[in-house]
Amino acid sequence: xxxxxxxxxxxxxxxxxxxxxxxxxxxxxxxxxxxxxxxxxxxxxxxxxxxxxxxxxxxxxxxxxxxxxxxxxxxxxxxxxxxxxxxxxxxxxxxxxxxxxxxxxxxxxxxxxxxxxxxxxxxxxxxxxxxxxxxxxxxxxxxxxxxxxxxxxxxxxxxxxxxxxxxxxxxxxxxxxxxxxxxxxxxxxxxxxxxxxxxxxxxxxxxxxxxxxxxxxxxxxxxxxxxxxxxxxxxxxxxxxxxxxxxxxxxxxxxxxxxxxxxxxxxxxxxxxxxxxxxxxxxxxxxxxxxxxxxx
Amino acid sequence: xxxxxxxxxxxxxxxxxxxxxxxxxxxxxxxxxxxxxxxxxxxxxxxxxxxxxxxxxxxxxxxxxxxxxxx
Numbered sequence: 001x002x003x004x005x006x007x008x009x010x011x012x013x014x015x016x017x018x019x020x021x022x023x024x025x026x027x028x029x030x031x032x033x034x035x036x037x038x039x040x041x042x043x044x045x046x047x048x049x050x051x052x053x054x055x056x057x058x059x060x061x062x063x064x065x066x067x068x069x070x071x072x073x074x075x076x077x078x079x080x081x082x083x084x085x086x087x088x089x090x091x092x093x094x095x096x097x098x099x100x101x102x103x104x105x106x107x108x109x110x111x112x113x114x115x116x117x118x119x120x121x122x123x124x125x126x127x128x129x130x131x132x133x134x135x136x137x138x139x140x141x142x143x144x145x146x147x148x149x150x151x152x153x154x155x156x157x158x159x160x161x162x163x164x165x166x167x168x169x170x171x172x173x174x175x176x177x178x179x180x181x182x183x184x185x186x187x188x189x190x191x192x193x194x195x196x197x198x199x200x201x202x203x204x205x206x207x208x209x210x211x212x213x214x215x216x217x218x219x220x221x222x223x224x225x226x227x228x229x230x231x232x233x234x235x236x237x238x239x240x241x242x243x244x245x246x247x248x249x250x251x252x253x254x255x256x257x258x259x260x261x262x263x264x265x266x267x268x269x270x271x272x273x274x275x276x277x278x279x280x281x282x283x284x285x286x287x288x289x290x291x292x293x294x295x296x
Numbered sequence: 297x298x299x300x301x302x303x304x305x306x307x308x309x310x311x312x313x314x315x316x317x318x319x320x321x322x323x324x325x326x327x328x329x330x331x332x333x334x335x336x337x338x339x340x341x342x343x344x345x346x347x348x349x350x351x352x353x354x355x356x357x358x359x360x361x362x363x364x365x366x367x
Contacts, residue, residue, distance in 0.1 A: 068303060069299035069300040069303050070300055070303070098303055098307070100307060101300065101303035101304040101306070101307040102300070102301075102303070102304025102305075102307055102308065103304075104304065104307035104308045104310075104311040104312065105307075105311060106307050106310045106311050106355050107311070107355055107358050107359035108354070108355045108358040108359070110306065110307070110310060110351070110355070112299070112303050112306075113297075113299065113302055113303070113306075113339065115297065115299060117297065117298075117299040118299045118303075121299060121300075144347075144351065145347050145350040145351040145354055146343075146344050146347025146348050146350065146351040147344045147347060148306075149302070149306070149339045149340050149342070149343035149344070149348075150297060150302055150335075150336065150339030150340075183347075211350070213346050213350065214346060214349050214350065216345070216346060219346070224347075224350060226354060
């Protein structure tokens with residue numbers, strides 16, 4: 001792998017372990033869900049250390065709630081630090097979400113009201129996480145079925161202000177971005193180009209499903225796109241990856257996430273190849289654009 | 297507006313079906329009980345109720361293990 005090149009890989013899931021180990025020649029990096037391994041014994045971590053010795057890895061947290069207005073508990077940050085010490089990944093990441101508040105556990109990632117107050121609280125959480133864990137997390141945009149009540153900032157402004165305040169990189173989930181755009185009347189490419197693309201280091205690709213809105217009186221029910229990770233990456237999302245590669249010059253680490261209804265491993269490998277092809281097309285557009293600018 | 301209080305109110309709607317039903321049936325009662333201020337109440341009065349219901353259902357499915365395990 002040339003230094004500084006784009007990389008394309010998969011999210012580690014037990015069901016995919018055999019396929020991943022068998023096809024490491026076609027997988028540039030692997031993302032591990034950190035929370036699955038916080039309580040693992042040294043013996044249980046051995047296969048992951050074996051993996052990390054053969055391919056670059058990144059750890060992905062799912063339950064800190066860094067974008068919540070409440071402080072994140074120390075033990076959550078220390079869990080990540082311990083796992084990083086044990087597995088020595090290239091990077092770690094978490095979500096721009098809240099997952100609990102006022103003693104209520106949502107059990108999943110939720111979008112907080114996008115306000116200046118929330119930005120300040122998120123920056124404080126992320127700065128503390130950076131200090132305790134030892135490095136800044138890549139921060140991921142989440143998908144949401146509801147436009148957070150009380151929001152005063154657009155999604156892109158909210159993300160930009162947090163990343164700039166905490167001086168943190170972006171893990172840009174293109175399916176999350178696509179779902180939010182489609183669900184809330186935005187043009188996906190326009191939303192993509194409004195994001196702080198200069199901060200993108202990692203990219204997530206996944207799929208979802210259109211679900212019916214509940215029937216409510218006086219309203220025609222429509223559909224919304226649910227990000228579920230159990231469907232193939234749609235064509236539109238590969239197109240967004242090409243656009244991203246045409247506008248963000250820095251190397252990108254792209255991970256395809258699949259959490260269930262697993263297809264043959266060859267299908268996943270073909271999706272990795274499609275991601276590489278989209279990156280290559282975007283990089284060619286970027287090269288042509290730079291050449292034309294230089295000639296002008 | 298107090299970010300922590302509004303997030304706590306939303307977290308309860310997402311985590312507690314009864315709380316969501318109360319909010320949908322009698323929003324003013326639910327908001328008063330939660331101690332929301334006038335700005336927070338205004339935010340919730342104009343909330344995307346369809347989205348709130350869909351999000352709450354999605355989170356319930358996640359908690360019950362009926363959806364993809366990871367975000």
